[in-house]
Amino acid sequence: MVTIDCHIHLGLMPSQVPEWWLKEQFQGWAGSIDAEAIIAGLDDAGIEVGLVQGGDIRRTTWDPRHPDERNVLTPNDFTASEIAKYPDRLYGVIGFDPLRDIRWAVDEIERCVEELDFRLLKLIPTYHHYAADDPRLDPLYEKCLELDLPVMIHTGWTRTINAPMEYQRPVQLDRIGREFRDLVVIVAHLGHPWVDEGIAVVAKHPNFYCEFAGWSAYGPELVYESLSKLKMYGAHRKVLYGSDNSDTKALYEDANRIAVERDGEPVLDDEEMALLLGGTAARLCRIPA
Numbered sequence: 001m002v003t004i005d006c007h008i009h010l011g012l013m014p015s016q017v018p019e020w021w022l023k024e025q026f027q028g029w030a031g032s033i034d035a036e037a038i039i040a041g042l043d044d045a046g047i048e049v050g051l052v053q054g055g056d057i058r059r060t061t062w063d064p065r066h067p068d069e070r071n072v073l074t075p076n077d078f079t080a081s082e083i084a085k086y087p088d089r090l091y092g093v094i095g096f097d098p099l100r101d102i103r104w105a106v107d108e109i110e111r112c113v114e115e116l117d118f119r120l121l122k123l124i125p126t127y128h129h130y131a132a133d134d135p136r137l138d139p140l141y142e143k144c145l146e147l148d149l150p151v152m153i154h155t156g157w158t159r160t161i162n163a164p165m166e167y168q169r170p171v172q173l174d175r176i177g178r179e180f181r182d183l184v185v186i187v188a189h190l191g192h193p194w195v196d197e198g199i200a201v202v203a204k205h206p207n208f209y210c211e212f213a214g215w216s217a218y219g220p221e222l223v224y225e226s227l228s229k230l231k232m233y234g235a236h237r238k239v240l241y242g243s244d245n246s247d248t249k250a251l252y253e254d255a256n257r258i259a260v261e262r263d264g265e266p267v268l269d270d271e272e273m274a275l276l277l278g279g280t281a282a283r284l285c286r287i288p289a
């Protein structure tokens with residue numbers, strides 16, 4: 001079965017990603033990420049395929065100490081030109097600021113799917129200062145349904161100081177699940193630190209999934225506990241592998257090792273691990289398995 005990392009960022013420094021923001025967001029990590037760097041990272045991690053996202057947070061992201069450096073923008077066309085260098089290994093994820101112009105955003109989804117063959121929409125409510133269930137976003141969700149396009153929604157905290165915490169809670173996805181029953185939603189980061197709330201929405205809504213991108217910072221113990229809780233609800237087969245350019249699959253192997261020590265058996269069996277590492281993402285994003 002194919003292995004897929006569903007959460008990889010792309011951007012050149014400093015033209016698309018100013019240095020102050022990269023330091024605030026990722027602390028020790030700094031530097032451009034292009035297609036070549038992504039492929040090197042995938043090869044190191046032993047993962048075959050990556051879903052790659054740019055983004056636009058110019059409207060909302062700045063630092064008063066760097067008033068002229070607000071150009072946090074990696075356009076979809078740049079993503080398309082980079083992934084085109086590795087057509088069998090990289091697939092595009094739509095990244096934009098929907099509140100700059102909702103009607104443009106709806107058209108941009110259609111353009112990215114039909115002309116650029118992108119496979120996923122990424123929304124980052126806290127970075128753009130809206131709640132995921134803000135009715136202004138409904139036309140986007142309707143367009144995703146029409147195009148059979150899954151949407152990944154950032155939940156949980158971020159180091160970006162100007163991102164309001166009130167828009168980070170997984171419970172804000174519940175109305176989307178109730179009103180757009182067929183929409184495939186991937187709850188990014190499982191809402192950390194509101195993990196139980198994340199588990200609840202993923203377990204409740206049949207077309208909700210989740211990923212733990214960036215959780216290597218918190219360690220395998222929390223992954224083990226969260227997978228165990230998802231399993232308690234019968235939702236442990238709804239987890240995708242996303243790295244946020246930092247995790248490796250060792251995080252999940254270590255979680256399984258902890259499970260064997262504590263419970264006498266792994267929390268994910270071989271088939272479930274294969275689904276997590278790519279099988280489910282392949283099905284949702286129409287990537288050859």
Ligand SMILES: [Zn+2]
Nearest residue numbers: 007009213244
């Ligand atoms: Zn990310």
